[in-house]
Amino acid sequence: MLKDFFSKKKKYASIPREEAKQDIPEGLMQKCPNCQKIFYRKELSKAQNVCPNCDFHHQLSAYERIEGLVEEGTFTEWDQGLLSDNPLQFPGYEEKVQKDREKTGLNEAVVTGKGSIEGVETALAVMDARFRMGSMGSVVGEKIARAIEQARKDNLPFIIFTASGGARMQEGVLSLMQMTKTSVAIKRFSEAGGLMISVMTHPTTGGVSASFASIGDYNFAEPGALIGFAGRRIIEQTIREELPEDFQTAEFLLKHGQLDQVIHRHDMKETLSTILDIHTTGGDEV
Template identity: 65%
Template sequence: MLRDLFRKPKKYATIPSEQVKKDIPEGIMQKCPKCGTILITKELEKNLKVCKACGHHLPMSAPERLQSLVDNGEYHEYDQELISKDPLAFPDYVKKVQADMNKTKLNEAVVTAEGKIGGYPAIVGVMDSRFRMGSMGSVVGEKIARAAERAAAKRIPFILFCASGGARMQEGVLSLMQMAKTSAALEKMHREKVLFVSVLTNPTTGGVSASFASLGDINIAEPGALIGFAGRRVIEQTVRQKLPDDFQTAEFLLKHGQLDMVVPRGELRDTLIKILEFHA
């Protein structure tokens, strides 16, 4: 008994057995990639996937973004039947696209739809980074160009949420052509004096940032979003200079006049409603 009173505490942790691990439901919690705080998934979703501890904006899927944005979560999706082909017979490209389709339940890396935001009709496009890292292939470019043309024809605003790693290398020059095609469609909107709002989320890079993502009448970004064309290392090796720590962040671009505003996700819907009201 006396031996038990003077026993030293253990300096090691007990590792749960495999059975205990299996009993814990998968996906009930997740860690913030920035501050490491353990977050309850349901609470994180209620907070629009923004970490309450540090304010880090985690990625949102296209359906989640639309549900949080349009009135009553009601919208009509366009061009859902468009599916990528394999023009270059790129090894395993078809398999990878099919795998992403199964994982995301989407046919491509962008969803375009029509709905109302604060009672104001709008065409909305949302890129989804889960699908080929939101890369811009021929179908992505086609859907965005069609959305812009519909907005011009109906004379209602077009709001596009960008999230992309750039052009899709598996489609070669066909993916690069989408930069010109989407830009031409947006120019048609400009001639018709129809509003285009570009919302840049993390990340928006490569050919997407060099084309439609930067052509908004109003350019908005979420806090901390990575926005740029070439990678940081490539630029530093080219200019042979050390870049600022906040280079290619939304805040850096705002400070240097490349953005109109940086808006936290929780305030984004109200901000868009004000913009739509002003331009109605």
């Protein structure tokens, strides 16, 4: 009997590691890149993708962010059918865009529309870094500009969540033109008395940080978000100085007056709804 026990133990010990891994369904767990702790994905999802151990803010998809912000059943999406072209005939560009569509379920790197936040109808634009690193091409700029124009026509406040690696090089100058187009739309919106709130998430860089992301009436960011125009290494090589360790983080920008507030994701909805209430009802209910 003892002999049988040890023979069984030996048998189980010889199971290939690949077969043993199959006991845990793929995608069930996720490791935090900051503290290296492993959590169930459902646990992270309930915490709005904020690490329960170190408070690291993991990436959210555009629809996840919208779902956590607007009241259920109130969101109406705009311009979902707009698709990127390949105006410069850049090799492989169309194939890469198509792969991102299949991977993310999005047609482009931004979702726009309107929904109710604590009873206040609000226009929204939410960028998604999973699609071409959230890069700004002509369709991204067009969707944001149209959303701002619609907010102006409907007299709605406008909130944008940015997440971008910058302008999309495959579209050349057409991509860079979106900086001007979106900024002009915001100027018209502001002159009409519109309220714009910009929330910069990780990362917000390049032409996006240098245009619509930084010109809201309120400029906020999530903790630890990378925000800047040129990369750290390029700046250090240009000025020939070593930059602070926290350079281009949300906390660094707040300390130097470039942000109004760094807001934890768990406090985001309450903060935004308070601001909307102040500007729409005069804060009588605050």
